[in-house]
Amino acid sequence: MHAPPTREQAVLTRARLLDQQPEQFDNRIYVDRAFQQLDGDEPTSAARENAERIRQLTGLLEQRGARVLLLEVPYMDRIEETRSVKATRAIIHGAFPEQYRWLPVAVERSELRWADGVHLDERSSLIVSQAIDDALKALPSSTSTAK
Secondary structure: OOOOOOHHHHHHHHHHHHHOOOOOOOOHHHHHHHHHHHHHOOOHHHHHHHHHHHHHHHHHHHHOOOOOOEOOOOOOHHHHOOHHHHHHHHHHHHHOOOHHHEOOOOOOHHHOOEOOOOOEOHHHHHHHHHHHHHHHHOOOOOOOOOO
16 A cells, blocks of 8 residues: 655666666566467467457447557567467468558567566566657658558
8 A cells, every 4th residue: 555656766767677678587487388388279260259249349439530550569489489379470470461550669678588488577677668759750641541
């Protein structure tokens, strides 16, 4: 039951985290578990259902004047090679092939660390969040969507 940090405290904490070197910790057991699960799963039906639901929701939001952008949060290299990640990525990109729908998020992967190969650590989450913010700021400010 602590009070939330002040804006100044949050800025200092963020700066401290970003000034640190990437943490090196032994997460092999967690990465192995995630790899086994994601390489053994057959995600195609669930991924197709999710892609269709996202397409429906995207259409509804765009009818209301919203712009919907998709992005990919990076996984650890080993996890990127699993059957589940590859299949899901292919299905989602197949459902949304239009380049304008994808927000290009540029991060230096060597700066990123994952607790289990899937979930970014706190510092890496900040790096990815900043990259998303930078990518959003770089978007054209026009309300029309170039197709």
